[in-house]
Amino acid sequence: MTQLKIAIQNKGRLYEDSMELIKEAGIKFSLGSSRVLLASAKNFPMDALFLRDDDIPQTVADGVADIGIVGENEMLEKKENVVIAKRLGFSKCRLSLAIPKSEEYAGVEWFNGKKIATSYPVILQDFLDKHNIKADIHVITGSVEIAPGIGLADAIFDIVSSGSTLVSNRLKEVEVVTASEAVLIANPNLSEAKKAVLEELIFRMESVQRAEGKKYILLNAPNDKIEEISAILPGMKSPTVTPLAESGWSSLHSVIAENDFWEIIGKLKAAGAQGILVVPIEKMIF
Ligand SMILES: Nc1ncnc2c1ncn2[C@@H]1O[C@H](COP(=O)(O)OP(=O)(O)OP(=O)(O)O)[C@@H](O)[C@H]1O
Ligand SMILES: O=P(O)(O)OC[C@H]1O[C@H](OP(=O)(O)OP(=O)(O)O)[C@H](O)[C@@H]1O
Numbered sequence: 001m002t003q004l005k006i007a008i009q010n011k012g013r014l015y016e017d018s019m020e021l022i023k024e025a026g027i028k029f030s031l032g033s034s035r036v037l038l039a040s041a042k043n044f045p046m047d048a049l050f051l052r053d054d055d056i057p058q059t060v061a062d063g064v065a066d067i068g069i070v071g072e073n074e075m076l077e078k079k080e081n082v083v084i085a086k087r088l089g090f091s092k093c094r095l096s097l098a099i100p101k102s103e104e105y106a107g108v109e110w111f112n113g114k115k116i117a118t119s120y121p122v123i124l125q126d127f128l129d130k131h132n133i134k135a136d137i138h139v140i141t142g143s144v145e146i147a148p149g150i151g152l153a154d155a156i157f158d159i160v161s162s163g164s165t166l167v168s169n170r171l172k173e174v175e176v177v178t179a180s181e182a183v184l185i186a187n188p189n190l191s192e193a194k195k196a197v198l199e200e201l202i203f204r205m206e207s208v209q210r211a212e213g214k215k216y217i218l219l220n221a222p223n224d225k226i227e228e229i230s231a232i233l234p235g236m237k238s239p240t241v242t243p244l245a246e247s248g249w250s251s252l253h254s255v256i257a258e259n260d261f262w263e264i265i266g267k268l269k270a271a272g273a274q275g276i277l278v279v280p281i282e283k284m285i286f
């Protein structure tokens, strides 16, 4: 059987969510307590390599791993020959330029002749070239946000999520250069056998992710209210309607988005629904 090799960040922000997604896809690794660098799945033709995220794009491009989970930012920075097999929707952030809060900012020209600290020189250089800006890029691998405060640079280009790191370093975000999320990348020349394993993996991941934020709802309704209540329930198709033992009443089943939950419940009660039950969904297969 062909083994698909997946590269996963060995520690750091992507590790937990990557392992969680794989686990929810029903793939089991016994990692034990010690830090392993390579592990084989017990019930799926897959081996995992645990690497620094910076090394993942090249490892996949070289074919040492077949696929990998990495931040889009890291993929864009490394410019390796890999393709996105699936966007994963976690570790969402953006790469932005930020300058000291006290500076006046009228536009990108501000950066002409300035020194910018970053861990993403390639993405930054592309942005500066596109805007005809000549600036000095100073590469540092961490704690980028403190660079202006200690006189190492005039500005920074780094990951922003909540913005609190910027605030605590008296910086303000002035240009959003690109958005990023975790992506499943793949070597573009996988064998047919490996492609088949990858497709099964993606199918499972999609079934898990489709169910996220969704709830299964069951309720009882008088028969003359079924139509009105069905219109409130935006189910996968139409709701399932089953007659109850008590005549004149039916049970309705459907799927709702968690975000719409309270609004929908209110409307359902007003329309005469009773015995409303809301239960979690583990996976959704279409
Ligand atoms: N604050 C954040 N919010 C959301 N996503 C983030 C945030 N910080 C980083 N990320 C995403 O998670 C990825 C991994 O971040 P992490 O900090 O673990 O890596 P790193 O700084 O490259 O680690 P290392 O120092 O080990 O190389 C980043 O490349 C980015 O895509
Ligand atoms: O906008 P915020 O929500 O503040 O997030 C942005 C910060 O998060 C990341 O650092 P991380 O927390 O991973 O620290 P590290 O890079 O020092 O590990 C990133 O390098 C930024 O510094």
Ligand SMILES: [Mg+2]
Binding pocket: none
């Ligand atoms: Mg970090």
